[in-house]
Amino acid sequence: MSSEFLDALTAALGPDGVLTGDAIAPRHLTDWSGHAPVQPLALVRPASTAEVSAALALCHAHCVAVVPQGGLTGLAGGAVPVAGAIALSLERMNAIESIDTATGVATVQAGVTLQALQEAALARGLVFGVDLGARGSCQIGGNLATNAGGNGVLQFGMMREQCLGLEAVLADGTVLPMLRPMQKNNTGYDLKHVFIGAEGTLGVITRALLRVYPAPRARATALVALPDFEAALSLLSLFKSRLGTAVAAFELMWRDFVVASVDWQQLREPFDAAHPLVALIDVTGADEAALREALESALGEAFEAGTALDAAIAQSGAQAQALWKIREATAELPSRMRPAINFDVSLPMADIGRFADTCRAALSARWPGQSSVFFGHVGDSNLHLSVDGATVGGDADAVETLVYGLVERFAGSVSAEHGIGLHKKAWLGASRTPAEVAAMRAIKAALDPLGLMNPGKVFDAA
């Protein structure tokens, strides 16, 4: 069967469109999650929606499963090949078809990298609202399939909020051309949303209509020392009420994170005293002087209220970069922790401080001397924590049981951004009720009755 199937695929897509054996580059065998490499039956590289449709129709006819692949920067194992299935890469579908500056709408193929879209938008005085560290490699299709968040969520929302329309191909090859650039369109179910965040389990995203916004002309950055988490919430609320949507970033770093960052990167302590929490705040706007004045005035109020204990306001782009450097210690995690056991959770905003304290105490009670760092976007409910595997006897499973058990107790989410993929399947039930998972399975069965799209990801076959 497989040679007849591969011959038919090659006839439909041409020899560049179907690679097998050693012709498949090793990078297609796994993703950034660190999962062991898996050899797919073939790497399929369509160059158009019609070719995606033809490939999926053939897979359907031959009952061959399909693993969609974007830039392979996913951290949950969602794009890792499945033995006997094809891996379908969108890398050849990388056209930015248009950017309409008047209406603020970009039309792109799914294989465009995030950075290529950001740069094309910037060249027209526009900004794309999502930004994340993997920007150079991750693709718009992968960003949509994981509903990626990243740095701009407070101001612009996640990928879902950027998407006005998308084109997707179902498991049997049917094309759903949902590319209508209207914000208002209440004509039955808004089907694009089932593909966003579905991690390739419902179909292949091939094109998208995305919002782009006028680029801000001014940016100001401040680092603020805080006495406790309640002060952080008050400060965020104060900034939102005084500066509204100008608040672009509100990153919170607990003392353990600041200590590690300063040590790992050989930086100077940002403040004379060792404060329990530090917030890194970015605000953007049209006028530099007005923005700075509004920032200073809001900070003045925070000092009076006792929510801010100390602050540094960047006087230049270089100083802003230096303040951001403290937050960028995350790049050091893979080399400094042996290994880093990373968590990407979200919690009701009011509970984040209590969760962090409870979690740290529980880790220390179980593994005295454990080393971990807590940091997060907080403004969007997202908390990251990384535990040094060497300080917990390398027992990642036990650490996950402890942390995800607490997330469940606090009614949080085991994945704020990165998705479930392969790695968090066992924990889906900590954040979703059986009825919710059953509804997900019903959608899967309706759109992919043979279970061919990215099998074994998010949940196992029923």
Ligand SMILES: Cc1cc2nc3c(=O)[nH]c(=O)nc-3n(C[C@H](O)[C@H](O)[C@H](O)COP(=O)(O)OP(=O)(O)OC[C@H]3O[C@@H](n4cnc5c(N)ncnc54)[C@H](O)[C@@H]3O)c2cc1C
């Ligand atoms: C250094 C670094 C920093 C990161 N920072 C962030 C961050 O701040 N916020 C965040 O949310 N994530 C972050 N990530 C995770 C990752 O970059 C995102 O999940 C990203 O959106 C994945 O895009 P990708 O193109 O690499 O997708 P892949 O890894 O290739 O695939 C991810 C999932 O999407 C599916 N998929 C891919 N393309 C398609 C398609 N066209 N149609 C249907 N399904 C598809 C795959 O099957 C898989 O399930 C980071 C990763 C790294 C390595």
